[in-house]
Amino acid sequence: MKAMLLNKQAPIESEPLVYSEVDRNEPNKGEILLKVICCGICRTDLHIIESELPLLKIPIILGHQVVAIVDELGEGINDINKGDRVGVPWLYWSCGKCKYCIKDLENLCDNAIFTGYSVDGGYAEYMIAKRNSVYKIPRIFDDLHAAPLLCGGSVGYRALKLTGLLERGEGNLGIFGFGSSAHMIAQVALNKGLEIYVFTRGKERQEHALSLGARWAGSPTDEAPVRLDAAIVFAPAGWVMIEALKRLDKGSRVVLADIYMTPIEQLEYRHIWLEKEIKSVANVAPKDVKEFLEEASKAHVKPNVTVYMLKDANKALNDLKQGKIKGSGVLKIT
Ligand SMILES: [Zn+2]
Ligand SMILES: [Zn+2]
CATH class of the missing domain: 3.90.180.10 (Medium-chain alcohol dehydrogenases, catalytic domain)
Incomplete structure (x- = not known):
């Protein structure tokens, strides 16, 4: 063969x-x-x-x-x-x-x-x-x-479950990175009643996110119009996780969906202060x-x-x- x-x-x-x-x-x-x-x-x-x-x-x-x-x-x-x-x-x-x-x-x-x-x-x-x-x-x-x-879909779905927003059936979900997994999970999250805010580089990807129903799309360093009730980081980049933490509401969680990530070099206590959590997804x-x-x-x-x-x-x-x-x-x- x-x-x-x-x-x-x-x-x-x-x-x-x-x-x-x-x-x-x-x-x-x-x-x-x-x-x-x-x-x-x-x-x-x-x-x-x-x-x-x-x-x-x-x-x-x-x-x-x-x-x-x-x-x-x-x-x-x-x-x-x-x-x-x-x-x-x-x-x-x-x-x-x-x-x-x-x-x-x-x-x-x-x-x-x-x-x-x-x-x-x-x-x-x-x-x-x-x-x-x-x-x-x-x-x-x-x-x-x-x-x-x-x-892409199944691992992304595990990440979506781990945000805790599915049980609530509402909330502002931040999606960082908008490739294979993210564009499928956005569709499921929207169907479950969540609001989606997408942080990704490149106009074409941002437009793709908006065309699927995202409330807002910008780059990972842009300010979104709301605080996030949870975030999923699909981009395998440590610095993006920090940007996600900065935009999280108090007591909320950021879920890391990739099997690999570049070092998280700039993590400071203030980024996780106010009961913010970081959770990775494995397999x-x-x-x-x-x-x-x-x-x-x-x-x-x-x-x-x-x-x-x-x-x-x-x-x-x-x-x-x-x-x-x-x-x-x-x-x-x-
Ligand atoms: Zn895979
Ligand atoms: Zn076993």
């Missing part, structure tokens, strides 16, 4: 992903062979390629927003059928036994395995999944628009993926998708790095 292989970490500009012919694995007991239709690209892929996260497997096939058709079932699987359309998110497997798993915090599992990081993912024509790593995708989403829901639990797919379907979330062919994955990730993708990038495989 064809796959984009990462053999060695390097800047994306040097095109480190290599279009290669690799052996296709057969599904063992409890596993499923998937024929991949498309796979979303994610900033995490870029963090792995460019050494901001360690390599866990060499070579590795990246890709953890996989939309695929069940091609072959391993022994012992009888609640899913050949031909079904499924999605594979970032969390590939969790142990179900550790102190986190038993509290529905599989995202913090001590033994977790991640798609396209600890095991091969979806930048390929086929991939092997576990029964518990696949999710049925609501019919209202076509293949290309379903892919970004599986990481995604199965419950988040299921709930998000449901909520996205109710809110008719429409990701803005830019499509690339599999062999152009280097270009797609380079465009992501340069901020050239409005919304989400998706690799078309078949």
Whole structure:
């Protein structure tokens, strides 16, 4: 089968992903062979390629927003059928036994395995999944628009839940950074009755936010017309988190949605004074993926998708790095 292989970490500009012919694995007991239709690209892929996260497997096939058709079932699987359309998110497997798993915090599992990081993912024509790593995708989403829901959407949804505003059903939510994850989460938040204030650089992104229903959009250093009841920082930049804290109301929380962030160098006590909180989001639990797919379907979330062919994955990730993708990038495989 064809796959984009990462053999060695390097800047994306040097095109480190290599279009290669690799052996296709057969599904063992409890596993499923998937024929991949498309796979979303994610900033995490870029963090792995460019050494901001360690390599866990060499070579590795990246890709953890996989939309695929069940091609072959391993022994012992009888609640899913050949031909079904499924999605594979970032969390590939969790142990179900550790102190986190038993509290529905599989995202913090001590033994977790991640798609396209600890095991091969979806930048390929086929991939092997576990029964518990696949999710049925609501019919209202076509293949290309379903892919970004599986990481950007689901992790963003976990961040949105952690703001505490969903239970309240009202409030001013600040969104810092407006890429793949943020533009989907804005749509869910609006559908849940929240007011959205978007802090992002670049006129085009600010206009995108306003067109989706944001009350206000400006740059991360601009003053918004209101104090924020919560903020989500999607930008992987420490200084942006400080800007978010400065705009928070008393007793409110800022949630950090990326797996990596540049150092937070200027944090002073006055930034968190008045009972302000900082919370990071790690990975995604199965419950988040299921709930998000449901909520996205109710809110008719429409990701803005830019499509690339599999062999152009280097270009797609380079465009992501340069901020050239409005919304989400998706690799078309078949
Ligand atoms: Zn566990
Ligand atoms: Zn991701």
